[in-house]
């Protein structure tokens with residue numbers, strides 16, 4: 749079960765990354781070259797593959813997909 753509202757999603761992101769906002773995964777891009785910093789999920793050691801359009805807040809493939817799933821979970825619940 750994923751988050752049901754944007755505030756629940758914000759809480760999850762804060763818990764797992766320490767960030768006070770939801771990364772804009774709609775506008776992420778593939779990292780070219782060597783990643784400058786680790787995946788934003790606390791303790792994650794996977795190689796970051798995605799970054800936002802300013803080249804910040806990198807995500808590994810698994811955590812990128814998790815954020816997409818969480819976002820979809822919120823959207824599905826808002827539609828119902």
Ligand SMILES: [Zn+2]
Pocket residue numbers: 787788789792793794807808809810811
């Ligand atoms: Zn990660």
